[in-house]
Amino acid sequence: MRTLAASMRACREADILLCTIPFERAAVRLAGDLDVFALPSMERSFAQVDADIVVVDLTEVTFIGAGALGCLAGLKKRLRSNGRLGIVRIVGATPRVQQLFSITGLDKVFDISDSIAQGQ
Numbered sequence: 001m002r003t004l005a006a007s008m009r010a011c012r013e014a015d016i017l018l019c020t021i022p023f024e025r026a027a028v029r030l031a032g033d034l035d036v037f038a039l040p041s042m043e044r045s046f047a048q049v050d051a052d053i054v055v056v057d058l059t060e061v062t063f064i065g066a067g068a069l070g071c072l073a074g075l076k077k078r079l080r081s082n083g084r085l086g087i088v089r090i091v092g093a094t095p096r097v098q099q100l101f102s103i104t105g106l107d108k109v110f111d112i113s114d115s116i117a118q119g120q
Contacts, residue, residue: 026051031060034068042068046075052085059092069106076109089113 026049034042054075058064072088080086089111090101101107 024051025053025055027055027057029057029060033063034061035063035065036067039067039071042071046071046078049075049079050082050084051079053087053089054079055089055091057092058090058094058097061093061097064097064100069100069104073106073109087111 028045028049030042032038056072072090076086076088079088091113093101093112093114098107098112101110101112
């Protein structure tokens with residue numbers, strides 16, 4: 001397996017950090033309020049993701065709206081339509097954010113873990 005330093009490319013835009021190891025795994029860290037104003041940044045960052053497994057860190061997310069949930073679902077759908085495994089792991093979500101995943105049924109769509117270590 002390639003070393004992370006040799007294979008990683010990072011892109012910082014607003015409160016989104018994207019790290020990709022091409023064709024294997026990607027890690028996305030989101031922060032702040034993921035409301036309608038954050039959607040353009042999320043969509044641009046997610047468009048760069050091309051991996052079989054994507055770990056989305058929500059540790060620093062204070063609010064997540066319906067549009068952001070849809071953006072996450074769209075990421076999974078796009079990856080699968082491009083021939084990827086399309087595994088999206090949500091890690092570090094607060095109980096309130098986890099409740100939104102449960103209410104919307106998205107807890108059945110995504111792998112959800114309490115910590116980053118569990119999501120790896």
